[in-house]
Amino acid sequence: QQQVKQSPQSLIVQKGGISIINCAYENTAFDYFPWYQQFPGKGPALLIAIRPDVSEKKEGRFTISFNKSAKQFSLHIMDSQPGDSATYFCAASDSGGYNKLIFGAGTRLAVHP
Amino acid sequence: SAVISQKPSRDICQRGTSLTIQCQVDSQVTMMFWYRQQPGQSLTLIATANQGSEATYESGFVIDKFPISRPNLTFSTLTVSNMSPEDSSIYLCSDYGADGYTFGSGTRLTVV
Numbered sequence: 019q020q021q022v023k024q025s026p027q028s029l030i031v032q033k034g035g036i037s038i039i040n041c042a043y044e045n046t047a048f049d050y051f052p053w054y055q056q057f058p059g060k061g062p063a064l065l066i067a068i069r070p071d072v073s074e075k076k077e078g079r080f081t082i083s084f085n086k087s088a089k090q091f092s093l094h095i096m097d098s099q100p101g102d103s104a105t106y107f108c109a110a111s112d113s114g115g116y117n118k119l120i121f122g123a124g125t126r127l128a129v130h131p
Numbered sequence: 132s133a134v135i136s137q138k139p140s141r142d143i144c145q146r147g148t149s150l151t152i153q154c155q156v157d158s159q160v161t162m163m164f165w166y167r168q169q170p171g172q173s174l175t176l177i178a179t180a181n182q183g184s185e186a187t188y189e190s191g192f193v194i195d196k197f198p199i200s201r202p203n204l205t206f207s208t209l210t211v212s213n214m215s216p217e218d219s220s221i222y223l224c225s226d227y228g229a230d231g232y233t234f235g236s237g238t239r240l241t242v243v
Contacts, residue, residue, distance in 0.1 A: 054234075061234035062223075119225070
């Protein structure tokens with residue numbers, strides 16, 4: 019049973035534009051929501067993460083928006099650059115459940131110059 | 132954050148054989164995880180490995196097929212046993228520490 023649903027599957031954005039990726043979760047016990055960036059041939063690298071006690075977190079051009087009541091969270095990439103072209107995964111974990119990290123299906127982002 | 136070294140980085144194996152993947156963390160961590168990532172797909176958790184106890188396997192994964200060792204707080208191995216072409220995938224290890232989850236670069240396995 020998929021517990022984290024991610025959309026869209028793929029995204030094409032022009033350089034300088036805003037990339038938005040959305041995720042929804044089912045398990046209300048989840049209390050940690052990271053986003054990972056993965057380049058071909060590499061392991062996922064942590065981009066930014068949020069916990070349910072805040073509604074937004076910003077790090078540079080990357081922002082997570084979190085809506086606890088809707089059980090949704092999203093990643094916004096401002097001023098998207100060709101170097102941002104990668105696959106992005108949202109994930110969630112429950113710190114009371116052996117910290118298992120459950121991943122969304124992934125979004126392949128292409129930023130065109 | 133922790134640095135995870137995983138080897139081999141890739142291998143081509145004959146069906147019916149086994150491959151052991153090693154994962155070394157540069158600091159002591161309680162929990163380590165093994166994931167499978169099929170081509171173009173997301174990551175699926177295989178098992179959680181805690182030092183000093185049996186690994187906990189997710190639905191669809193069994194110890195006979197994916198035996199795991201965790202001899203100390205910095206090292207773990209995953210063996211893919213009696214391989215078939217369906218096992219062709221990227222296998223990744225991960226730890227959970229103060230900086231969250233860190234992943235190795237993965238082992239790209241091709242079974243022929």
